Amino acid sequence: MTTLDIAPITPHPARLVDLGTREFGEVWALQRELVAARQKDEIPDTLLLVEHPHVITAGRGAHRENLLATEAIPIFEIERGGDVTYHGPGQLVGYPIFLLRPEERDLHVYLRNLEEAIIRALARFDLPGERKPDWTGVWTAGGVRKLASIGVAVKRWVTLHGLALNVSTDLSRFAAINPCGLAASVMGSMSGELARPVAMAAVKEAMAAAMAEVFGRVFA
Secondary structure, X not given: OOOOOOOOOOOEEEEEEEEEEOOHHHHHHHHHHHHHHHHOOOOOEEEEEEEOOOEEEEOOOOOHHHEOOOOOOOEEEOOOOOOEEEEOOOEEEEEEEOEOOHHHOOHHHHHHHHHHXXXXXXXXXXXXXXXXXXXXXXXXXXXXXXXXXEEEEEEOOEEEEEEEEEOOOOHXXXXXXXXXXXXXXXXXXXXXXXXXXXXXXXXXXXXXXXXXXHHOEEEO
């Protein structure tokens, strides 16, 4: 499937924060603090990039039957949309804390723009990514493997939660769940598809550039 044509928009200043590796609970609390600050216009739009230690999150649409073998993994029930997913080392997680402008206040378009940013980031590695009808996220060409999952929340038009892109993730970890209601075997990674190591730093750079381009933010 082809990428979307994104209409030109006036760039807005924003900040990029690389958190390295942080526990999910710590970053979840940070997101809530940043959302409150952004609602008061105390901070600019902010993109958090992070890797999490092994963790499972369950969104508002989670089905308990999709939790299969989770005894040794922390589970957080959170306010984003969607079902259950896994985060862990080798996966790039992006949390946009963006105040959506009046012309951006369409959550369907916001989700498609997150997909577009991921697709553009993948293209920098000559890895085609595409959408799949009836599913949110980004897949390999032909829809064989799912490379990225998306789940968001919006509070007074400020976004939180976001995207998770498998860079060099241990895909066997997905066996603990039915990710987003799918079989774990459908999950793929950039390094697996490219059959070579992929540097996380390079993916962060590509993702930040793609988010800036698609959403019209200028990161500092």
